[in-house]
Amino acid sequence: MTLPTQHDISQEIAQLVATDTATSGTAHHPDRGYAPYRSSLLRHPRQPLVAVGDPDAAELRGPVFGTTDVTELDADLTRGHTGEPLGERITVTGRVLDRGGRPVCGQLVEVWQANASGRYAHQRDQHPAPLDPHFTGAGRCLTDDQGRYAFTTIKPGAYPWRNHHNAWRPAHIHFSLFGTAFTQRLVTQMYFPGDPLFPYDPILQSVTSSAARACLVATYDHDLTVPEWSLGYRWDIVLDGPTATWTEEDH
């Protein structure tokens, strides 16, 4: 089987962007069936989702995490090994909010990422870039009473994948977030500003509205940069979905 070329994929991306602007332009989450991302083809439902209107639905509340579930070192991905990882040390911080703009406090944030060379510490990652014995690339923390999270890590590298010929993912950090309700669950990816790979990547471009895509890109913040130590990035996250206490009027 020959893989599609980047040109093929870029054309498909362009067509789907055009469709989006012509219709609503307000799609924030990606369509689960987004053909340029080939793995989505057999892995999305064709039937419409069924709306649940039950005000007592269990999903309007959710899992709870606490101080037993994290240690302080978990938020520093550069620690926990016998030496310092290679790469550009960065701090990534921001706030987790609900869609009413309220902080999501005391909830679990998990991250994972490739190393500075673009290689995951995962058996199935076949990219022939070096592993770093001093970097695993997984971390977690709880948001504070303002909804803030913070991680120290290294900037991940771009990496190739087999969606199409010469496919490369822009550098990104995977994020997993919990709100106060299971309905607010979010798994997403944070990107770095100005990455030249953005237009070529069908995973980022599956978010077909440019305004929504911008929500996935962190901001470089010199005030977060620590002298002689690390570069600072800010990225705020807004969780979707109703909660037991959420009402339309709060919006």
Add this chain to the structure above:
Amino acid sequence: MHPTPSQTVGPFYGYALPFPGGGEIAPAGHPDAITVHGHVYDGAGAPIPDALLEFWQPGDGRAGRPGSLRRDPATGGFAGRDGVTFTGFGRIATDADGHWAIRTLPPSGAPYLSVCVFARGLLHHLFTRAYLDPDATDPLLAGLAPERRATLRTDREGPRTHRFDIRLQGPEETVFLDFR
């Protein structure tokens, strides 16, 4: 505020999200514990080896409890659940053959386990429910055609064993839910 868009969990979450005892939601040795297990399939009927499932069921007072992924402050590793607390939360990745299994308590309050499905290839997670009580009915079930309703019910394989297969696409596609 505009929600942050979802992106796929991708293929490499394996060293970050699953944790030891993630599927052991029932306190160890609990006499009421049940096993729920099944496969996750794609639209061609092939098992999905890189799916991640999360389970949520409220406990007493409809609230969850901390302690699902307790950390060991000495080693930095996972200490496992404490063997007493029912946290209501479980997380399990599918095996190489697309199979998963959890041990939990029968749901109380609501007659279902809430399930959230993540997978490589899935750009935005999916919610579904596993109804364990064969006589359960509620507005959601009542509003579905019988063959679709059947996708939300577990098959009882034994007195304490339920099977719940999840089909992301195809003629027996699982009913997935939307909460607005």
